[in-house]
Amino acid sequence: MNAICERVIGTLRRELLDRILxxxxRHLTFVLREYLIHYNGHRPHQSRNQRPPDIATQPASDLDNLRxxxxxxxxxxxxxxxxxxA
Structure with missing residues (x-):
């Protein structure tokens, strides 16, 4: 569990906390809540073939219209x- 916690804390520091004051x-709670929604709903994960964990709620993507x-x-x-x- 210690390795998993260290990895999560490292991800938070690199992607979020090193870039914001x-x-x-209350501000920390707000920022972490928004990041958690992004992390589980939209951020691609390498272990899941670049899909977010909450893929069931994501619409199917159509690559024809990239404009x-x-x-x-x-x-x-x-x-x-x-x-x-669209």
Whole structure:
């Protein structure tokens, strides 16, 4: 369990906490909650063939129309998610 915890903490530090100034506990809770939603719902995972863990809720992607991609900033603009516009 120690190795898993160290890996999660390392991921949080590299992808989020090293890039943002946390003001207080409430701000930290808000940032971590948004990152958790992104991590489980949208972020690709190498062990799952670049699919997010919550793939059941994701719509099937159509690669024919790549021109209509929209960017959605999350975690106070630190991370961007990209979605098809259709």
């Amino acid at each position: 946390i003001l207080n506990e 209509s991609i929209h960017r959605k900033p999350i975690v106070t603009g630190m991370i961007n998610e990209y979605h098809n516009a």
